[in-house]
Amino acid sequence: MRIIDAKGKACPMPVIMAKQAISEGETAFTILVDNTTAVGNLQRLAGNQGFDAAVTEGEGVYSLAFVKNGDAPAPAAEDAAPAACGAGxxxxxxxxxxxxxxxxxxxxxxxxxxxxxxxxxxxxxxxxxxxxxxxxxxxxxxxxxxxxxxxxxxxxxxxxxxxxxxxxxxxxxxxxxxxxxxxxxxxxxxxxxxxxx
Amino acid sequence: MDYGVITFVSSSGAIQAQKVLKGQVPFQIMPVLREISKGCGISVRFQPGDLEQVRSLLAGSGLPPEEYAFYGVTGNGSHLEAAPLP
Incomplete structure (x- = not known):
């Protein structure tokens, strides 16, 4: 399974990297980040793109396992993404x-x-x-x-x-x-x- | 028309008109629509049904008639039309 390393990346990079993977058709991947803001943004992204994103944490690194859950992406997902990322x-x-x-x-x-x-x-x-x-x-x-x-x-x-x-x-x-x-x-x-x- | 607006030549006219209308008819103030873009930046928004009452209140207020103008606005967002009311 693909692992995306977004540790040390400032917002909005982790979300952009995850979106990139989704747009390439990935249905299961893991993304690593090192701050809770990125975790929150990625969870929102998962929610509006029809993914589950289980979080595990160890030594300051958060691992989010994105798995497609069959929910349809929210119609406004494209619009929602910048808000979710920049935190508005x-x-x-x-x-x-x-x-x-x-x-x-x-x-x-x-x-x-x-x-x-x-x-x-x-x-x-x-x-x-x-x-x-x-x-x-x-x-x-x-x-x-x-x-x-x-x-x-x-x-x-x-x-x-x-x-x-x-x-x-x-x-x-x-x-x-x-x-x-x-x-x-x-x-x-x-x-x-x-x-x- | 979805709502009416009054535009003013001067901001002080806009402020004076609000004192005249306060407690008489419901209104909101809003920036002058880009579609109108005449006069000072402050305009008064009122319900279409109150047009005649608003007219007569302003006419009896001592505010010179050349100080303000009425428009009817239809639509919202980027799809709106504003036409001067006679």
Whole structure:
């Protein structure tokens, strides 16, 4: 059985190497990687390409045994691959307006930002609200509506609980989940890039 | 038409109009569609059934008529058409 050595390869190489093997018609192969991000990306790839991928670990090396399982590849598998590999992007919102300057203009820009994001095809994996940013998923009806549409499309919305508490908004969260620094930092680390608004 | 939009010559006009419409008709603000690309970057999106009410609210607001324009939008994504409303 073919063994693909992807140890030491940065994302997205392990996924590209696995996809290459699949496209060459391999139905059973093993790929070796040395980090858990690559393991997660490869498992997602396996899932949407109709493969099982059992993981074994030894001395910091993860071995994934790809075996075709008869499931049809997901129709959107091609599209899903870059997201699975690059781990997408996160949006960090640390304030309730965009930019500094006029508040009203900044509020308008923020609403239009989320309108545009919700209409876009390239969605973030997560949107993270902190400090005055938490006023948006609690008090801004227009932004709340856009966020609900994004959540429905699978975007994770995490809102800093400490900040909700500070602003007395804990019982007003209209969309998303109450989160904490650990989960928010994890989301940032898992994303290929973080866009700060 | 799937929804209506109002475009504005100036951002301050767009902000003023929102104050007029707030609590009267449901609306959202959105960036001006590329298909229209006229005026300032802020536009107001409303439901087609509210057109007449939106018109009369703005007409009675003191906002000069040359400050704003109405469009009807049909479709979504990359397949949409925006036509000026008389």
């Amino acid at each position: 992007y996160s949006v960090f919102v640390g304030r309730d307006i965009i930019g500094s300057g006029d508040r009203e203009l900044g509020t308008n820009l923020m609403r239009m930002f989320f309108y545009t994001l919700a209409q876009s095809d390239d969605l973030p994996r997560s949107i993270l609200f902190m400090n005055a940013g938490v006023k948006l998923p609690t008090e801004d009806e227009q932004v709340i509506e856009h966020l609900k549409a994004l959540v429905e499309k699978g975007v994770e919305v995490q809102v800093c609980g400490t900040c909700l508490n500070f602003y007395g908004l804990s019982d007003k969260l209209a969309v998303g989940t109450v989160s904490n620094m650990y989960d928010i930092v994890s989301q940032m680390q898992a994303a290929a890039k973080v866009i700060t608004v």
